[in-house]
Amino acid sequence: MQIGSISLARTAALAPMAGVGDRAFREICKELGAAYVVGEMVSSKGMCYENEKSLELLSVGEAQRPMAVQIFGSEPDTMAAAARMALACRPDVIDINMGCPAPKIAGNGGGSALMRDLPLAERIIRAVVAAVDLPVTVKMRTGWDAAHQNAVELAKIAEDCGAAAVTIHGRTREQMYRPSVDLEMIRRVKEAVRIPVIGNGDITGAASAKAMYDATGVDLVMIGRGALGSPWVFREVREFFTAGHLPPPLPPEEKARIILRHGQLAIRYKGEAVAMREMRKHAGYYMKGFPGAARLRQQAGQLTVFADLERLVEGMLAAQSAAPQP
Numbered sequence: 460m461q462i463g464s465i466s467l468a469r470t471a472a473l474a475p476m477a478g479v480g481d482r483a484f485r486e487i488c489k490e491l492g493a494a495y496v497v498g499e500m501v502s503s504k505g506m507c508y509e510n511e512k513s514l515e516l517l518s519v520g521e522a523q524r525p526m527a528v529q530i531f532g533s534e535p536d537t538m539a540a541a542a543r544m545a546l547a548c549r550p551d552v553i554d555i556n557m558g559c560p561a562p563k564i565a566g567n568g569g570g571s572a573l574m575r576d577l578p579l580a581e582r583i584i585r586a587v588v589a590a591v592d593l594p595v596t597v598k599m600r601t602g603w604d605a606a607h608q609n610a611v612e613l614a615k616i617a618e619d620c621g622a623a624a625v626t627i628h629g630r631t632r633e634q635m636y637r638p639s640v641d642l643e644m645i646r647r648v649k650e651a652v653r654i655p656v657i658g659n660g661d662i663t664g665a666a667s668a669k670a671m672y673d674a675t676g677v678d679l680v681m682i683g684r685g686a687l688g689s690p691w692v693f694r695e696v697r698e699f700f701t702a703g704h705l706p707p708p709l710p711p712e713e714k715a716r717i718i719l720r721h722g723q724l725a726i727r728y729k730g731e732a733v734a735m736r737e738m739r740k741h742a743g744y745y746m747k748g749f750p751g752a753a754r755l756r757q758q759a760g761q762l763t764v765f766a767d768l769e770r771l772v773e774g775m776l777a778a779q780s781a782a783p784q785p
Contacts, residue, residue: 460655460678463594463623465525465551467679468494471668471696474626474659474683475500475529475554475598477561479740483724486522487717488690492697494679496526497598500556500564503532503541517548518728527552527596531559533568535582539590546591552623553593555584557613558600560632571632575603577613584620594623598659601644604633610644611651618652626657626681636684646675657681664692665699688744691717711749711779715772718745722768735762742771749775750782 460467472495473480473488485496498516505513517528528550530541542553557580559570566572573580588595597617602608614625627648629640640660649656658677662668663685671680686692691709698706709717721741725734742759746752755778758771 462495462525462552462596462655465594467525468697468701469672469679470494470700471662471693472657472679472681473497473686473693474681475527475556476683476687477559479687481516481725481737482518482520482523482728483721483734484690484741485526486520486724487721488686488693489523491690491717492693493682494697496523497552497554497681498526498528498550500529500531500559500570501541501545503530503534503537506530506541506544507537517545517550519548519550525551527554529554529556529598530587531556531564531569533573533579533583535579535586538583539586542587542590542595546593550593552596553587553591554596554598554626555587556598558598558626558628558632560600560635565632571600571603574599574609574613574632575607577609577616580613581616581620584617584622588621595621596624596626596657597622598626598628600628600630600632601641602631604631607631608644610648614648614652614656618654622654624655624657624678625652626659629658629660640671642671642674645671645677649676649678655679659683661685663689665695665705668696669699688741688747690721711776714745715776718742718772719768722765726765731764735764735767738762738768742768746771746775750778 473493475497477499480499501513501516528545532538557573564570601610617625627645629645645658655678657679658671659681662682668680739760739762743756746755
């Protein structure tokens with residue numbers, strides 16, 4: 460598929476995830492086969508006030524390309540200014556967040572709250588498209604709630620404003636992350652516009668990716684929470700769609716290598732103290748499915764230095780070796 464002049468393999472992209480989808484995790488996902496990655500959402504106001512944390516989230520490295528940076532806010536002029544500022548980080552795409560359900564975002568008029576004010580959403584998209592020469596995309600939900608599912612209308616507005624693609628998470632804001640995604644609504648969005656449509660929600664492997672492609676006709680699927688603790692999901696999806704078969708399961712030793720590489724990248728970009736504190740949640744996700752996972756997750760919550768992560772991984776492998784083999 461194409462986003463502007465950018466060609467993407469029809470496999471799977473990494474969704475933006477606040478607090479976990481940082482540079483280290485994005486690089487790991489790219490190494491394992493993600494076709495495209497989107498960075499953590501960044502406040503347009505924070506950028507315009509030169510907030511250090513906001514600017515840090517915009518980091519774009521060559522190993523992550525093609526990559527979008529995602530901005531959120533509720534003021535057209537501020538969003539346009541933030542998009543222009545983001546150009547200094549040399550992203551490939553600017554993504555506008557109109558889907559975040561978090562109360563602190565939607566409660567301030569940003570994210571999914573914009574689906575309740577389509578005239579404002581239109582002004583924001585037009586302002587950002589006019590502000591930059593890069594492709595601009597829009598990420599949305601199906602609507603605010605069951606009575607107000609207007610994703611088709613917003614997608615058409617985005618197309619008319621010059622957006623290069625739209626991404627739709629197949630739930631309303633009210634639903635947050637349950638129940639299952641609405642594939643029918645994603646299909647309706649795809650049929651309503653000529654620009655590429657990316658489908659997001661509930662994809663955890665090749666089978667669920669294929670199910671979304673088949674049911675909706677989307678141009679690309681996007682994986683978010685399904686990649687936490689298993690970034691090798693991108694390897695599975697890529698192999699399935701490019702070679703026609705599933706790759707063999709990763710051995711525990713290879714998973715251990717990936718976990719340690721993730722930790723090393725995090726230290727490179729954030730320093731050991733911050734990196735290991737933030738790796739606690741990732742390490743907890745990685746332990747899922749291993750024997751003694753509860754004990755291992757407790758240990759993961761105490762990471763302080765890289766040696767702690769090494770000991771955790773050693774314990775994970777030891778527990779796997781000691782477990783009865785099927």
